[in-house]
Each structure stands twice: as C-alpha cells, then as structure tokens.
Amino acid sequence: MLGATPARTGDERRKSLLGVKGLRKRHGERLLFDIGCMEIATHSAYVLTGMNGAGKSTLLRVLGGLERAEIDSLRFEGMEERPYPYPRALREAIVYVHQHPVMFSTSIAHNIGYGLQVRGVPKLEAARRVEEAMLWAGVAHLQDVEPGRLSGGERQRVALARAKVLCPKLLLLDEPTSNLDGQAREQVIELIPTMVEAGGSVVVACHDRDLIGLPGVQRLKLRDGHLEVR
Numbered sequence: 169m170l171g172a173t174p175a176r177t178g179d180e181r182r183k184s185l186l187g188v189k190g191l192r193k194r195h196g197e198r199l200l201f202d203i204g205c206m207e208i209a210t211h212s213a214y215v216l217t218g219m220n221g222a223g224k225s226t227l228l229r230v231l232g233g234l235e236r237a238e239i240d241s242l243r244f245e246g247m248e249e250r251p252y253p254y255p256r257a258l259r260e261a262i263v264y265v266h267q268h269p270v271m272f273s274t275s276i277a278h279n280i281g282y283g284l285q286v287r288g289v290p291k292l293e294a295a296r297r298v299e300e301a302m303l304w305a306g307v308a309h310l311q312d313v314e315p316g317r318l319s320g321g322e323r324q325r326v327a328l329a330r331a332k333v334l335c336p337k338l339l340l341l342d343e344p345t346s347n348l349d350g351q352a353r354e355q356v357i358e359l360i361p362t363m364v365e366a367g368g369s370v371v372v373a374c375h376d377r378d379l380i381g382l383p384g385v386q387r388l389k390l391r392d393g394h395l396e397v398r
C-alpha cells in the first residue's frame with residue numbers, strides 16, 4: 169500500500185538542517201529562480217513540484233553542490249557557512265540522485281559500495297553497509313545481475329541504496345518515479361518515508377501524485393521563479 173509508513177510529523181527532534189537565503193540562478197540573461205529563503209529541517213520529507221522547466225532539477229543540483237548559483241547566506245546544522253566554494257561538509261552530507269542513474273558495468277554491490285570506498289570506509293564495514301542497503305532496497309536477489317540489464321525500477325532502487333549507504337543528512341531525489349509504473353513505482357515510493365525514519369531528510373522533485381500525497385510530506389512549489397511553501 170502506498171505511503172503505509174508515514175514520514176515523521178510534529179517531531180520535536182526537528183531542527184534546522186539547511187537554511188539558504190537569497191538563492192538566485194541565472195542562465196545568461198534569464199533569471200531561473202530567485203528564492204528569498206529556503207529551510208530544510210532535520211528528519212523531514214519534502215516534495216518539490218513545479219511545471220516542466222520551472223527549475224526543480226537545477227535547484228536540487230545547486231543544493232547538492234553540483235551546480236553553482238548566487239547565494240547570499242548558507243547555514244548548515246546551525247553553523248554559518250561560506251557558499252563558495254560549496255562547503256565540503258555539505259557536499260558530504262547531501263546526496264543527489266539523478267533521474268536516470270548511471271551505473272558502472274561492474275557489479276551491483278560495487279556500484280552501491282563505491283562511494284564508501286571513495287570515503288575510505290574500511291572494507292568489512294563497507295561490505296556490511298552494502299549488504300544492509302541491498303536488503304533495504306529489495307535488490308539483494310539481483311547481486312549477480314549485470315547493472316546494464318537492470319529494469320528501470322531495479323536501477324532506481326539500486327541508486328537509492330547507493331545513496332542511502334552513505335547515510336546522507338539530506339537526500340535529493342530527482343523524479344525517482346518518472347519512468348516507472350505499477351509495482352516498480354510503488355516499491356520506490358515505499359522506500360522514501362523509510363529514509364526519513366532512518367534519520368535523514370529527503371527532498372523529492374516530482375510530478376507524481378502519490379509521492380505528493382504521502383502522509384507527513386511537506387510541499388514546496390517552484391512557480392514563476394519563487395519557492396512557495398504550501
């Protein structure tokens with residue numbers, strides 16, 4: 169059943185995780201968005217909606233440090249941070265998952281564990297975390313399948329496991345269900361509230377009504393270059 173595990177609501181443990189003020193993105197002469205203030209709390213789930221081309225992916229990529237924008241002020245876990253270059257603490261704590269995740273043509277376990285390897289996590293510890301993440305994402309039975317042969321839904325779940333294994337404080341999901349239907353879509357939707365239960369916050373850019381309607385999820389909308397909190 170969709171949304172069977174609600175994200176935490178009214179949780180007194182919530183604090184400010186990320187606060188951005190004066191966030192502007194331009195492409196040449198075009199001002200794509202001008203966001204006065206954006207606040208992401210700990211242990212919280214958000215959906216980010218908006219028309220095609222409104223700038224949802226761009227906003228997620230900026231928050232993930234993958235794309236540069238003008239930022240007047242940035243606070244992370246209560247500490248003022250310099251926005252340029254995008255701080256390392258934020259790059260490590262925030263993980264962006266692309267709409268069409270790219271996989272190495274090695275093994276699924278290697279794909280999921282690669283980020284841990286890069287971060288210098290000891291092999292045994294990394295193997296334990298990869299196994300846990302595969303079970304969580306329901307992809308343990310696929311470990312002998314070549315990544316290139318995964319279905320869209322399986323690929324998306326592997327990408328979620330690859331992100332979750334890094335224990336991000338903020339996970340940014342870019343239209344995770346856009347190419348999925350039926351059970352594959354439901355399986356991905358069901359994973360999202362469990363990410364918040366595991367202790368992180370999640371922002372999901374999407375047009376998916378079932379994702380938007382998940383219990384306990386806060387709604388953000390990019391409209392005409394501004395961010396509305398609904």
Ligand SMILES: Nc1ncnc2c1ncn2[C@@H]1O[C@H](COP(=O)(O)OP(=O)(O)OP(=O)(O)O)[C@@H](O)[C@H]1O
Pocket residue numbers: 195200218219220221222223224225226227
């Ligand atoms: N490098 C670039 N140069 C110029 N314009 C760009 C560039 N990258 C993105 N854009 C434009 O910025 C706008 C926002 O794109 P973005 O992908 O963030 O929108 P979106 O809200 O995620 O859209 P969708 O719902 O269709 O995925 C689009 O009009 C896009 O064409």
